[in-house]
Amino acid sequence: MAITSANQLELLQTAEAVAREKMIDPGLVVEAMEESLARAAKSRYGAEMDIRVSIDRKTGRATFTRVRTVVEDDELENYQAEMTVEQAKQYLEDPKVGDTFVEEVPPVDMGRIAAQSAKQVILQKVREAERDRQYDEFKDRAGTIINGVVKREEYGNVIVDVGRGEAILRRNEKIGRESYRNGDRIRCYIKDVRREARGPQIFLSRTAPEFMAELFKMEVPEIYDGIIDIKAVARDPGSRAKIAVISYDNSIDPVGACVGMRGSRVQAVVNELQGEKIDIIPWNEDQPTFLVNALQPAEVSKVVLDEEAERIEVVVPEDQLSLAIGRRGQNVRLASQLTGLDIDIMTEAEDSERRQKEFEERTNLFMTALDLDEFFAQLLVSEGFTNLEEVAYVELDELLVIDGVDEDTANELQARARDVLEAQAREALEKARELGAEDSLIDFEGLTPQMVRALAEDGVKTLEDFATCADWELAGGWTTVDGERVKDDGLLEPFDVSLEEAQHLVMTARISLGWVDPADLEDDEEDEEGLEETAEVEEEGEA
Known part of the structure; x- marks a missing residue:
């Protein structure tokens, strides 16, 4: 031809x-x-x-x-x-x-x-x-909601016609036991768009927290206009969800705006999510306050926040415990997802028992170490003293405020505490030497004999060994394994060494060994300061 x-x-x-x-x-x-x-x-x-x-x-x-x-x-x-x-x-x-x-x-x-x-x-x-x-069209639509028509179902996965292509709604991205027939209209969230050899793959979701956020954006004009902002969403798809909102206009109630007249707005979202119950919560910068809101409808008596560990202890009345935890732990689990904190819930009785136990342990410590009677030891604990170091090195005036303590008694208390601490230090130093700790580590400024012993017991016996340690190995930390936060115990964690202090100790050791040039650190600090100043100038210019 x-x-x-x-x-x-x-x-x-x-x-x-x-x-x-x-x-x-x-x-x-x-x-x-x-x-x-x-x-x-x-x-x-x-x-x-x-x-x-x-x-x-x-x-x-x-x-x-x-x-x-x-x-x-x-x-x-x-x-x-x-x-x-x-x-x-x-x-x-x-x-x-x-x-x-x-x-x-x-x-x-x-x-x-x-x-x-x-x-x-x-x-x-x-x-x-x-x-x-197809890829160019849909790659920019990731993170939005799309309407489609069900074409077929394959092994539990739903193939959806989205106009100029096909998308897939996987079995684990469906709400509960949703089932669809050919020709059914479906609304989904575009979770991901990938370019693959067989063509662009468009992955949909109806269980993603972002799906709920986008639905509220469609139903609530104030969210679409940016007057109300969705700060966090946590879902147990098909069952229950919590959504945290904040209003940037004092005249608009964020919760009321999301609920709508007679619940019309939230009900539209609930209907789309197969009856999923939604708790709308006012967001607050103060984490304990936000957590109290997140645990609604349960009432909270007391909140204790551990910012470093990103954990929080919540004390509730006995009759509110089951409500706070929720069926199969649902309420506390969603509150944890919403706040990003690990939550420990206990009753007032359990909290009281724990505090009583701590009181007894500290009382026994002072009775044994300082040779005090029970009443006097309890006075020290009641005034907030928790360990021997506080008694030994606190300002004398803080001891004189205790009933029955004059200047001579205060001096005697501090002398006894220092004697005990010195004896403990000598014992720890002897044990560290027996374990093979070298003088380079023992004489290193910033480490107490007790710290050196703890390091030697774990095989860290020289300054070189110490300099190779990571900061989290010393101070401890938290890692996420399979979606759960797991505690990593630090070698110096019992001595209340923070992550910043551990970083400083390790860097000082590396400088003393000649591994790091202090001039390089100064240059890095100057660069960081310059970047911060530039950012501040840009922000002022934008303002």
């Missing part, structure tokens, strides 16, 4: 028809046709030739050309597509390496096999262009 004048325009008509059907650029189809014709010509003239085809975008005329490139004599490999400077002189004036000689060749008659090959090239190119179009 030769490309004659009779079917030249037909090429363009075919390209336009395919482009309209697949909703892609007609130019891409024409380029695919040019490549397919060039392949057919190579099969006719020889695969080693550089044959190129150009189709006129107005007339549809296909021009076949052969291209030969001028190369160095010692680089000539393909005699059909390359030629030397000497050979090029018969075609070009003053040829140079890199010049090309283009000559038109007769169109080819395409046999059945060549025509089939050309068809496959066109189809492949069109398919690739269609995939690129």
Whole structure:
């Protein structure tokens, strides 16, 4: 089949028809046709030739050309597509390496096999262009809600027609035991769009917390306008959810705006989520206050926050315990997800028992170590003293406020406490030496004998060993394993060494060993200060 004048325009008509059907650029189809014709010509003239085809975008005329490139004599490999400077002189004036000689060749008659090959090239190119179009269209829609029509269900996964492509709603992204039939309309959240070899893959979700946030944005104009902001969402899909909101306009109640007149707005979201119960909670910067709100409808008596461990203890009345925990721990689990904190719930009786136990332990410590009677030891604990260090090194005035304590008694208390601490230090130092701790570690400023003993017991016996430790290995920390926070015990954690203090100790050790140049640290600090100043100037400029 030769490309004659009779079917030249037909090429363009075919390209336009395919482009309209697949909703892609007609130019891409024409380029695919040019490549397919060039392949057919190579099969006719020889695969080693550089044959190129150009189709006129107005007339549809296909021009076949052969291209030969001028190369160095010692680089000539393909005699059909390359030629030397000497050979090029018969075609070009003053040829140079890199010049090309283009000559038109007769169109080819395409046999059945060549025509089939050309068809496959066109189809492949069109398919690739269609995939690129789909990816470009949906990649920017990730994080939004889309409406689609159910096409079929495969092994629990729902294939959804989203207009210009197909998307998949996986079994674990459906709410509860949702089931759909062909033709059902469905609303989903576009969770991810990936470019894969088989084409763009669009993954949908109805269980994502962001799905609920987007639904509220559609139902509540104040959220869409930015007057109300959704700060956090926690869901147990199909059962219960909590959403924290804040209003930037004092005249607008964020909770009331989300609920709507007679609950119309929240009810629309509930209906879409298969009856999922939703608690709308006012967000607060103060974490304990926010947590009290998040545990609603349970009443909270007391909250104790451990910011470093990102844990929080909540004390509730006995009759509120089951309500605070919720069925199968649902309420406290959602509150934990909403606040990002690990929550320990206890009753007032349990809290009282724990505090009584701590009181007794501290009383016994002072009775044993300082040789005090029970009443006097209890006085110290009642005044807030928790350990011997506080008694030994506190200002004398703080001891004199205790009933029955004069200056002589206070001095005697501090002397006894210091004697005990010194004895403990000597014992710890002897034990550390027995374990092999070297003087470089023992004499290192910032480490007490008790700390050195704890390090030696764990195999850290030299300053070099100490300098290789990570800050979290010393101060402890928290890691997330399978979605649960797990405590990492630090070697110096019993001595209340913070993460910042551990970082300082390790860096000081590295500097003393010559591993780190202090000048480099100063440069880094200056760079950080410069960045902070630049950020402040930019913020002022924006303001």
